[in-house]
Amino acid sequence: MNAAPRPVAITMGDPAGVGPEIIAKLFRRRPQWASRCVVVGDVEVMRRAAHVTGGRLPLAVIERWADAAQVPPGSLPVLPVAGLSAPVAWGRVSPMAGAAAIAAIECAVQAALQGDVAAVVTAPVHKEALHQAGLPYPGHTEFLQALAARHQGCPVAQMPVRMMLSNDELRTVLVSIHVSLRTAIEAVTLENVLETIRITDRHLRQVMGMAAPRIAVAGLNPHAGEGGLFGREEVDVIAPAVAAARAEGVDAHGPLPPDTVFMQARRGAYDVVVAQYHDQGLIPVKYLGLEHGVNTTLGLPFLRTSPDHGTAFDLAGTGRADPSSLEAAVAAALREPPLPRRPKPD
Numbered sequence: 001m002n003a004a005p006r007p008v009a010i011t012m013g014d015p016a017g018v019g020p021e022i023i024a025k026l027f028r029r030r031p032q033w034a035s036r037c038v039v040v041g042d043v044e045v046m047r048r049a050a051h052v053t054g055g056r057l058p059l060a061v062i063e064r065w066a067d068a069a070q071v072p073p074g075s076l077p078v079l080p081v082a083g084l085s086a087p088v089a090w091g092r093v094s095p096m097a098g099a100a101a102i103a104a105i106e107c108a109v110q111a112a113l114q115g116d117v118a119a120v121v122t123a124p125v126h127k128e129a130l131h132q133a134g135l136p137y138p139g140h141t142e143f144l145q146a147l148a149a150r151h152q153g154c155p156v157a158q159m160p161v162r163m164m165l166s167n168d169e170l171r172t173v174l175v176s177i178h179v180s181l182r183t184a185i186e187a188v189t190l191e192n193v194l195e196t197i198r199i200t201d202r203h204l205r206q207v208m209g210m211a212a213p214r215i216a217v218a219g220l221n222p223h224a225g226e227g228g229l230f231g232r233e234e235v236d237v238i239a240p241a242v243a244a245a246r247a248e249g250v251d252a253h254g255p256l257p258p259d260t261v262f263m264q265a266r267r268g269a270y271d272v273v274v275a276q277y278h279d280q281g282l283i284p285v286k287y288l289g290l291e292h293g294v295n296t297t298l299g300l301p302f303l304r305t306s307p308d309h310g311t312a313f314d315l316a317g318t319g320r321a322d323p324s325s326l327e328a329a330v331a332a333a334l335r336e337p338p339l340p341r342r343p344k345p346d
């Protein structure tokens, strides 16, 4: 008899944000995913989320990952972790909420590293809450990198990771992530840009099955520096990184003007854009619709995806948050074909 496939772990996110309720809405929309995915988190948080999203959604509390396959369709499967000692207010930064979110992430990542789950999907966390709870990492990406490096017994520098944001029109991978713009500019080094191109190429080939991904590399400065008139990073750093990548057989192009490279990629000229800093890459993808984007961490020893949005404290507890980005993230983790677009809600 064939063993059931390993489930995908979905962390509940910050209990004060929209994470738990978009998870509840996801399982209403996708009742059959109840035996393929398991929510890791606080049972009462998930019960509250089921309640605010309306209608019947019974919780199926399981103790072992292997029990996931027996969860009936139409329920909300939860593997409990140490959670909240009291309910938290919706939409407020709280160290207790941050600590509960951290516990869920740690549990899911350990399961992935031990091979108990096939992938991890993370619901949004509030970065100030993580900080108030004492986490020394700004977001999931850096935290997951640290957990994975510790598991493999290597320094984090030997496990470089990058953030990719994608939808059905664009993909972008960032040279730096959660740092100030000043620090991000300093991070535009030959080593970092080249490593980003390499990680991107490897992911698109090995995970996404592309034979020869076409990688556009954005410049840092207006018009990619205009031949050095508006800054020298393109001449001194980015062009040599692209040349080094090409010498390794990577189909890298650039540096290209950042204001038009995304338009070119969207028209099909490139498979992915390497962006020099967080907002350069994330604005074009999010602008195409928050509900379609998926955040993927490249370079980890397991697959991790996430919706592209945050905790949306302004919507938390209303039941109005859209679960579509989470749905796309879970579909990617289940390695299902990309989802067709849904009509925009009124």
Ligand SMILES: NC(=O)C1=CN([C@@H]2O[C@H](COP(=O)(O)OP(=O)(O)OC[C@H]3O[C@@H](n4cnc5c(N)ncnc54)[C@H](O)[C@@H]3O)[C@@H](O)[C@H]2O)C=CC1
Pocket: 018, 022, 122, 123, 124, 125, 126, 127, 128, 140, 290, 295, 306, 307, 308, 309, 310, 311, 312, 313, 314, 315, 320, 321, 322, 323
């Ligand atoms: N993967 C993660 O854990 C992420 C966490 N964050 C964190 O979330 C916190 C809040 O970040 P913000 O910049 O306010 O961005 P946000 O994405 O939480 O909210 C931005 C805007 O988008 C709307 N929005 C977000 N998700 C939505 C949904 N599912 N349906 C409908 N509307 C939605 C919000 O109502 C708000 O108007 C921050 O601490 C940030 O660092 C941000 C992005 C990703």
Ligand SMILES: NCC(=O)COP(=O)(O)O
Pocket: 138, 139, 140, 141, 142, 282, 295, 306
């Ligand atoms: N802007 C993306 C974001 O903040 C998500 O970060 P992470 O928690 O996935 O590292």
